[in-house]
Amino acid sequence: AQSVTQLGSHVSVSEGALVLLRCNYSSSVPPYLFWYVQYPNQGLQLLLKYTTGATLVKGINGFEAEFKKSETSFHLTKPSAHMSDAAEYFCAVSGGGYNKLIFGAGTRLAVHP
């Protein structure tokens, strides 16, 4: 079985500051890990994913995440926040390939001037 824990339901940063959104997972098989962003009243947009290979993955809009097996973590970072980054972010895990995704509770990112 798989599960995801996102630490911090709300994160607030200043424009230009580092963004760090935390995600820890549990999986009985090698996981595939995903970060999605959701803007109000919209669907999900894939930011990045880890399947196999390089543990540091780069996504769209300057985001990246590092898969750390020893820490069972897949934290999302961006060096410099932009106002347009304000949204809800979901970490998700699937076990054994592209199977059903189990989502974390989400982290709402606020960016203030």
Next chain:
Amino acid sequence: GAVVSQHPSWVICKSGTSVKIECRSLDFQATTMFWYRQFPKQSLMLMATSNEGSKATYEQGVEKDKFLINHASLTLSTLTVTSAHPEDSSFYICSARQRGDTIYFGEGSWLTVV
């Protein structure tokens, strides 16, 4: 990239009626589709997994007789909310997977039951 389309985007129905939401993969054949439900300001909850030509597999706690899922073709899955009640009001999102490939999400469908 691949596109998954949901229809309708918004629907309002009267309590006691049924409503159907469609999920289509527009440029690929989706061997598997997933249906999620999202309450306001909450995460996505997986409702069921449907494979083309077979019965859907429902997650624990999801009423299969209330949420009818049909995956009759490789490009279309439907979710029918039967005898809808106000507590069924939610955001419903589908996702589709091409064999061995990544998963693509639809834009979601807002259901309001009045």
